[in-house]
Amino acid sequence: MIRNLSPLRFFPRFLPFRALISALGILLGLTQFIAAEETPPPIVFVHGNGDTAALWLTTAWRFETNGWPRDRLHALDLPLPLARDDDGVAQPGRSSATELALRLQAEVARVSRLHGGAKVVMVGNSRGGLAIRNYIANFGGAALVSHAILGGSPNHGVWANAALRPGSEFNGAGPFLTALNSPPGASPGIEVTPGVRWLTIRSDQNDKFAQPDGVWMGAKGMPTGVTYDGPALGGATNVILRERDHREVSYHAEAFTETYRFVTGRSPATTEIAEEPAPTLNGTVTGFAGGSQTNLPVPGATVEIFAVEPTTGARIGPAKHRATVGDDGRWGPFSTEARTYLEFVITAPGHAITHIYRTPFPRSSDLVHLRAERSLKAEGRPAAVVILTRPRGYFGLPRDEVVLDGKNPPAGIPAGVAGVSTTRLELTEGAGRSVSAKFRSGAISEQLTGVAWPAEENRLVFLELHH
Numbered sequence: 496m497i498r499n500l501s502p503l504r505f506f507p508r509f510l511p512f513r514a515l516i517s518a519l520g521i522l523l524g525l526t527q528f529i530a531a532e533e534t535p536p537p538i539v540f541v542h543g544n545g546d547t548a549a550l551w552l553t554t555a556w557r558f559e560t561n562g563w564p565r566d567r568l569h570a571l572d573l574p575l576p577l578a579r580d581d582d583g584v585a586q587p588g589r590s591s592a593t594e595l596a597l598r599l600q601a602e603v604a605r606v607s608r609l610h611g612g613a614k615v616v617m618v619g620n621s622r623g624g625l626a627i628r629n630y631i632a633n634f635g636g637a638a639l640v641s642h643a644i645l646g647g648s649p650n651h652g653v654w655a656n657a658a659l660r661p662g663s664e665f666n667g668a669g670p671f672l673t674a675l676n677s678p679p680g681a682s683p684g685i686e687v688t689p690g691v692r693w694l695t696i697r698s699d700q701n702d703k704f705a706q707p708d709g710v711w712m713g714a715k716g717m718p719t720g721v722t723y724d725g726p727a728l729g730g731a732t733n734v735i736l737r738e739r740d741h742r743e744v745s746y747h748a749e750a751f752t753e754t755y756r757f758v759t760g761r762s763p764a765t766t767e768i769a770e771e772p773a774p775t776l777n778g779t780v781t782g783f784a785g786g787s788q789t790n791l792p793v794p795g796a797t798v799e800i801f802a803v804e805p806t807t808g809a810r811i812g813p814a815k816h817r818a819t820v821g822d823d824g825r826w827g828p829f830s831t832e833a834r835t836y837l838e839f840v841i842t843a844p845g846h847a848i849t850h851i852y853r854t855p856f857p858r859s860s861d862l863v864h865l866r867a868e869r870s871l872k873a874e875g876r877p878a879a880v881v882i883l884t885r886p887r888g889y890f891g892l893p894r895d896e897v898v899l900d901g902k903n904p905p906a907g908i909p910a911g912v913a914g915v916s917t918t919r920l921e922l923t924e925g926a927g928r929s930v931s932a933k934f935r936s937g938a939i940s941e942q943l944t945g946v947a948w949p950a951e952e953n954r955l956v957f958l959e960l961h962h
Contacts, residue, residue, distance in 0.1 A: 535563045536641060536758070537610045539603055540570040543621030543647075543742075547790055548572040549778065549864040550620070550746055550886055553768065553961060556858045557751045560769040567610065570862055571602050572779070572790045578622060581662035582671060588787030592664045592671055595626040600634045607639050614641040616758055620745035621704070624648025624695075624726075625664060628675050628688070637690040644694045644754050646745030650676065650686070650728050653704045654712060655720035667721060676728075685730040693731035694757045696750055699723065701891065702741045703914040711914055732757065738894060740913035746887035770833045770857040777827030778863035780820050782846050792824025793867055796843035800829055805836045807929045808852060808945040826865065833857050836943065843867035848954045852945035854961055868955050877921040879947035881956045883932045888962065889913035896935040899958075922947055932958045 538558070540551040548570035555568045575590040582591050603615050617640050619627045624645030630636040631643060652667020664671045676686045687693045697705065705725040709717035726744075727733040736749050744750050748766040755763045780796040781789060800816040803809060816829040831837065832855075839851040846867035856863070871880065883899045890897050891913030892904055899905040905918040920930065926949040933942045939962045948954040 534613075535567055536616050537567045537569060537606050537613055538563075538616045538618060538758075539599075539606055540568070541599065541617065541619040541623030541626055542570075542573065542576065543619075543623050543745075545577050545788060546620070546886075547576070547781070547864050547866070549862050550742070551618075552860055552862045553887065554618075554746060554751055554754075555860065555862065556768045557748065557763070557766060558755070559858065560765060560767065561755065561763045565859075569602070569606050571599070572864070573598060573623075573626075574790050575787070576622075576790055577787050578664055580660065582664045583662050588784050588789055592626065592629055595622075596630040596634045599626055599630040600636070603630070603636065603639050615639055616642045616644070618644045618646070618745070618754060619648065620646045621648055621741065622664075624650070625672075625675070629671075631691055632675060632678060632688045637688055640691050642692045642694070642758050644696065644757060645726065645728075645731075646696045646750055647698070647702055647704070647741045648695065648726050649704050649721075650695070651725040652721055653719070654709065667725070681730070686728045687730040692757070693728060694753070695727050695731050695733045696744045696753055697724065697726040697733070697735055698739050698741070698744055699735050699737045701738050701894075701913055702726070702744065703889070703912055704741055706912065711912070738891075740889040740891060742886075742916070743888045768857050771859060772833060774831055774833055774856050774859040775827075776829050776831060776856060776859065776863045777825060777861045778865060779824035780826055780841055780843060780865050780867060781824060782843055782867040783869055788866070790864070792820065792822065793843045793846070794820060794822050794824070796820050796824075796826075796841060796846075796867060798826040798865065799840040799842075800831075801838045801840070802831075803836045803838045803852065803945075806931075806944055808838070808943075809929075810838065827861075827863070831856060838945065839865055841865050841867045845870070847871055848948075848952065849957065850945065850948055850954060851957045851959050852943055853959055854941055854943050868957075871950055871953055871955065876950045878924050878950060879922040879926040879954075879956065880950050881920040881922070881930045881945065881947050881958065882917050883920070883934075883958045883960075884917045885934065885960045885962070886916065887960075888936075889916045890918065890934075891936075894936060896933065898931075898933040900930050900932075926950070930956070930958070932960075934960055934962070936962070 551570040577589045579586040579589045617627045653665040655667030657668040661669045700723045703711040782793040797819045799814040802811040834855050841849040847870045849868045890908045892910040897904045907918050931944040
């Protein structure tokens with residue numbers, strides 16, 4: 496978890512106590528490597544379908560806290576993260592399996608050269624894991640990759656039916672996965688490319704894309720041909736994280752522990768995130784193209800950042816940062832404090848004015864990517880729209896406590912398998928007032944508050960959870 500963010504009184508001229516503890520945690524992690532006389536290998540993180548590199552933010556922080564140099568952690572943003580409906584048919588705003596593999600090929604070659612020809616560790620979630628497998632099997636990756644860690648990857652498909660969208664890369668009976676699961680020359684039961692150490696991390700029964708029933712495909716009652724252990728692979732080390740969902744098997748602290756242990760041979764010193772006194776943040780602004788959500792930059796977008804009061808979301812003074820992004824989409828850098836709640840405001844051509852509220856950032860990062868959202872329809876707009884979002888996991892009931900504007904649970908979160916990562920509140924009146932959210936899942940707890948900006952001005956509000 497991120498360390499407690501409540502205010503502390505510090506004595507002048509002395510290192511703050513919490514910063515001292517953070518420094519000791521980092522030193523402990525570094526000592527592990529020094530004692531082992533080894534240099535941490537570079538890691539390339541690959542996100543899943545429709546997602547962004549920003550989801551690896553807390554994972555990178557945990558590696559850093561355990562002594563991994565920041566410059567050896569590389570999170571790849573796939574420009575068109577959504578898969579095609581049929582992998583062999585071009586589709587606006589979407590990518591093929593081959594396009595992803597070639598993107599990985601270029602990135603791993605770059606990272607290896609940057610670190611003196613070192614072999615690279617690859618860590619992928621969902622579709623990112625399939626891209627890693629494809630790159631290693633068919634695009635030369637076995638020569639440059641030492642370890643491959645796949646979290647929740649649908650290695651045997653989201654469904655396995657040769658008659659149902661056979662060209663999809665998510666069809667376990669289709670040509671793409673059939674070939675990946677039958678490496679040339681492999682012994683019976685071996686599904687992984689030799690020469691690389693493989694780890695899969697999966698849920699027990701809580702992964703929405705590893706279900707025997709097609710309910711999450713919109714086909715309740717249809718057998719998928721896939722079992723709960725669909726992400727597991729013959730020839731790999733296969734680990735189960737109980738109750739974790741499709742994203743948590745990559746982004747949860749428990750997934751970090753398994754990944755760290757698999758690469759280093761030992762458990763991490765901590766899964767907490769050590770605090771820096773003055774984090775510096777940066778990232779890109781992305782948006783929609785070809786009708787699809789992309790990771791392509793939006794030149795000309797503007798970003799404003801405000802410090803806000805934690806319990807009301809009210810702004811504390813004028814903007815702390817204001818920038819118009821160029822062709823690369825970068826909006827920073829921006830220096831803040833490790834206990835300051837923030838509001839990001841993105842104004843981009845052809846998009847809604849997007850307000851994103853975040854709890855404090857305990858560490859620096861270049862992975863604070865901001866997505867401008869689609870414009871609201873002009874007709875029938877409510878007074879305000881507030882969306883609670885959990886990018887690194889899904890909301891699961893009764894596993895989690897989820898409260899939005901006093902409603903526990905909010906509408907739109909089904910009980911059972913954790914399968915939605917957002918819940919939407921539409922106010923018929925009361926634009927401009929505060930809206931609070933609370934999330935608790937086991938030891939994880941996070942609360943934040945934002946302002947319900949008026950929808951009539953084409954404004955959308957997001958309360959975005961770190962965890």
